[in-house]
Amino acid sequence: MEVGRLPxxxxxxxxxISSGYTTLSSLASxxxxxxxxxxxxxxxxxFEVLKLASHGRGLDRSEGSGAIVNGAETAWDMLHKEQFIPRxxxxxxxxxxxxxxxxNVSEVTEIxxxxxIGKTQLGIQLAVNVQIPGAFGGVGGKAVYIDTEGSFMVExxxxxxxxxxxxxxxxxxxxKKNAIPHQIQIEPKNILENIFYFRVCSYTEQIALINYLDKFITEHKDVKVVIxxxxxxxxxxxxxxxxLRTRLLSEMALKLMKLAKKFSLAVRINHLVVVLFNQVTTKFAEGSFQLTLALGDSWSHSCTNRIILYWNGDERYAYLEKSPxxxxxxxxxxxxCRGIRNSTSSNKRTKMM
Structure with a gap:
């Protein structure tokens, strides 16, 4: 139960919410x-707030007392399922x-x-590409775009x-050359109508919106990416x-991971991917300064995959730092001008690290 439901x-x-107490469990201790x-x-x-929170937690336990713990599955089933997860x-x-x-749909990816370097460009590209129909190799979904910096460009x-x-x-x-014709019935207007844009101007607004996403995605089951x-x-x-910052971020990361899990496992027909864009900083390690993502090592555990975009001379590169x-x-x-594309350089070979 969320604190938003307290009377x-x-x-x-x-x-x-501003102090990081977004769930009743966060008030328990x-x-x-x-x-x-x-x-x-x-x-x-x-005292009255804690009393109400304690009562709310009691209601949650009583309502779920007859439930059976779900989620157990074999490793073989997991492997088979992962082979068919869309991207x-x-x-x-x-x-x-x-x-x-x-x-990967159903995971949290941090970029x-x-x-x-093109973070927002990639974010817009994903908000558009998630709408590619299944007949063309896509997932045919809609996008939620949360803009904290005001960098989203509708043009x-x-x-x-x-x-x-x-x-x-x-x-x-x-x-069509292979006798499999497909009609394209999508217009640019349709694609823009399927991007739900939210502008947030403070961390309290951001936390409140993350808490609201569960309800929003439940009502818009075609949403398959949150950026x-x-x-x-x-x-x-x-x-x-x-x-306080650590507690707020931990609560928010947990909420996002639960969203990705809920809408990919509980609702099998709807996979959801969460894409988090981050800023970079430098840290001193092994005698030199190295580029790393902001908020430190503790935040890095909030995502399944982690990608760092960087310059190599005049060339843009993506480095897959973390993946299971x-x-x-x-x-x-x-x-x-058409969006994210292959490098124009003659050296396109993927470099293993």
Whole structure:
């Protein structure tokens, strides 16, 4: 149960969320005095909040007391299922090969890089490509795009959508030669209508929206990708309380992982991928400064796959830093007027690390 369902004032609810208490379980080990000090409320108010939270947790337990624990499956079934999990193409063959065929649906993938490397471009590309119908090798879904920096460009989304439709037309012509005609009934307008855009201007808005996504995706079952660009922006500015920041990020990461799991396992017909874009920083290791994603090692555990975008001379590269099933490697890519594409360099070979 979420704190948003507690019978308390909107102001008090906002204070709880801002302090990182987004679920009833997060209030389980807090004393009234500590809660009162954190939220700047009276001890009586804090006691009443904890009393209501305790009652809510009791209701959750009683409602689920007759439930049977689910989730056990054999490793063989898991392997068989993974072979048929769809992927979202990046429109760059080299990058798709690096990722084992594209962005894996039903997982949390984190992508980070320096400014200007093409993070937002890739995010828009994925929001468009998730809509490619199954007949053309896509997943035929819709996208949720959460913009924390104000970098989303609808004109750019239109360009990429038009290029995507042209690519499908070329593919259809190729299929017709093999007597498998496919009609393209998608227009750029349709693609833009299937991107649900949210602009958030503070970390409290971001947390509230992440908590709302469960309800939103339940109502829009065709949503198959959630893109957060970028997940760390509001957590790197004016945040003196690092312990609070860690708790807020941990709660948010857990919520996102639960979303990916819920809508890929509980609802078998609907796979969901969460793509988190991150900023980069440097750390001193082994006698030199190295590029790494923001928020440190603890945050890195919140994702299944981790990709770092970087410059190699004038060439853009993607480095697969973390994956449970793929080898670490780098591959080049380009940002063109048509979106993400193969590198124009003559040296396109994937480099194993």
């Amino acid at each position: 308390i004032s909107a102001t008090l609810r906002g204070k709880l 807090v004393s009234p005095s500590n809660l009162a000090r954190e939220l700047e409320i009276s001890n009586n108010e804090a 979202i193409t990046t429109s760059c063959a080299d990058l798709d090969n690096l990722l084992g065929g594209g962005i 980070g890089g320096v400014p200007g 750019r989304a239109l360009q990429i959508a038009e290029a995507c439709i042209e690519d499908m037309s070329d593919y259809s012509v190729l299929l 957060v660009d970028s997940v760390t922006f509001h957590f790197r500015q004016n945040f003196d309380d690092l312990a 099933s793929l080898q670490s490697a780098s591959a080049p890519y380009s940002v063109t």
